[in-house]
């Protein structure tokens with residue numbers, strides 16, 4: 020039997036049945052209120068409105084005999100507590116004077132507890148009638164009421180109750196009472212959803228005593244549709260805070276503009292009590308849960324109490340339509356929609372078919388032809404990220420082993436909270452004093468070798484490199500730049516010139532020279548040649564000489580410390596030591612571009628240049644610095660910035676703003692507190708070991724190269740000829756298997772793996788397994 024019998028016990032307890040005459044007599048004899056009684060509706064009690072000669076009105080409530088003294092005391096105390104905390108709330112109250120409650124004998128010798136309350140004037144409204152302002156006000160009202168009860172407790176609040184969603188699943192045995200098989204299936208779906216999402220989360224949710232029945236039937240409104248009365252504390256219980264919101268919003272989705280209406284109501288609630296992420300996530304499940312409770316309990320009552328059929332069947336108004344809409348959308352998509360409006364996102368109707376195609380077309384039309392192509396075929400339509408996971412619009416999740424920006428995991432709660440907190444406090448610029456950029460600068464400098472003591476904040480890696488270029492020009496007086504042959508450093512005019520990866524044919528600017536990257540596997544000089552490193556080093560002399568013939572003295576040599584777009588190369592450390600020595604001897608500065616490898620990706624070490632055993636003159640930071648919030652920086656020596664300041668003024672409106680710095684500081688905190696540098700080192704080693712083993716089994720893996728959690732897997736059609744095997748097809752197959760990786764390298768044949776540093780050993784295994792399976796299918800999965 021359900022809930023050891025308490026469920027049926029509660030449902031079956033008959034409501035009292037006093038006559039109007041008896042009610043008037045009780046009102047007069049016990050409360051001194053002489054007036055005319057008219058019946059009011061109630062599920063389990065019996066309520067009367069008593070109007071006295073001068074027009075004043077009261078409510079006489081005859082309680083269900085099943086409700087003991089303690090339950091009634093709970094209700095009265097809750098009302099008084101809320102009224103004391105928030106005197107502006109239009110609460111129904113026990114009439115003052117200590118005579119609000121009495122015990123009377125009924126006609127058959129039973130005893131009833133009767134109470135007298137103030138009558139709240141106002142009109143009941145249907146959900147369809149509420150204006151957008153009223154919906155907002157309703158949410159505000161619910162939030163104020165829960166806020167006023169936040170500090171309240173009474174032991175009876177913990178009693179089991181059929182209306183407390185905490186106990187919803189105990190109603191399951193009554194599901195059979197839902198007569199229509201289609202309806203029964205919908206309710207079963209809701210119960211299953213609640214079981215899957217909400218039930219296990221319950222113990223961790225914000226919980227307190229709530230009204231627990233703050234639906235429109237327990238609210239009255241004035242002419243302006245402002246709540247003028249909050250009625251009936253009969254279901255007060257200790258439950259999840261979000262349950263109060265779900266109950267209050269139970270019928271919003273029955274409106275034609277349901278999602279927008281729900282959004283208004285939730286926004287009103289959130290204006291007083293912002294929802295926690297988990298509450299937003301579970302709101303749809305609590306809505307489904309409430310609908311299930313309404314469906315099951317009303318069906319049970321309809322089958323047994325024809326007298327109250329009109330009242331009880333009103334609970335089902337709009338209910339099946341809302342269930343059907345959710346089912347038709349598919350619960351994952353419907354949940355996302357509800358979550359989106361709860362987050363305050365504006366929802367437009369989503370086309371039922373082919374959304375990807377229409378997004379592709381709009382992207383092409385609106386964002387233009389120059390924008391880089393989409394990843395994967397078909398492309399991914401992402402809607403959410405969490406930790407290492409990304410979710411698409413159909414609710415499918417992917418292990419993100421590609422994106423290095425979400426360094427500490429997508430939407431890391433500490434970073435999100437830090438940004439939200441600061442954005443709600445102050446978002447200004449560095450022409451005012453503030454601690455945040457100073458603290459961030461101090462903490463960055465503390466991670467750098469001595470001498471790199473000055474930080475200039477900007478907003479992107481491109482800007483950082485552009486500024487580095489300007490600093491180098493001003494300090495050296497030179498005008499010549501060098502980058503590796505397939506490097507990428509950014510999008511500004513100068514830096515696009517220094518990004519040969521993006522050059523179209525013949526685009527080489529005369530002030531830029533390139534050097535071959537030290538690729539010992541596929542490059543011009545290979546590991547088989549004992550002098551291969553020296554050959555690559557010599558290229559810098561040639562570049563200096565060529566620049567000189569065009570009238571350019573060295574200014575800056577840019578090196579991505581992970582040589583990422585070169586195919587993720589791991590040359591011996593003497594390579595860069597010697598290149599830097601020769602370049603500096605010719606008067607140039609070394610720019611260490613840490614936009615890819617910085618912030619611990621190389622494992623153990625914070626910066627990629629550390630493994631090259633060189634100290635750049637200028638270090639540029641970006642991408643992962645704010646875990647997705649735009650922030651970037653240049654770190655260099657004070658003397659270099661002083662020279663620059665002699666040439667020009669410098670200021671970036673958003674560079675170093677407090678919100679960006681809050682993100683940067685939170686990222687550093689998480690790196691430290693979660694021990695992510697050593698973790699990245701360990702995970703990088705594990706991945707390398709697994710991939711090296713995979714190499715034994717797959718002739719298509721020519722070489723595996725790694726710098727911590729920046730890993731390149733070079734694919735070949737034939738190991739002896741090293742003919743490149745395009746990596747994009749394999750990456751596409753891996754996406755089909757639920758793992759996201761990319762393709763890089765001059766020949767596009769290197770699988771690029773860069774998971775967030777929080778990736779676990781199990782997830783590392785998933786990456787390897789997906790690559791294994793994709794290679795078995797050889798791109799045809």
Ligand SMILES: Cc1ncc(COP(=O)(O)O)c(C=O)c1O
Pocket residue numbers: 479480481482484507508509510579583612614615641642
């Ligand atoms: C090594 C390197 N430097 C600089 C940049 C430019 O950064 P952003 O796109 O933030 O301007 C990139 C971007 O991919 C990069 O990989």
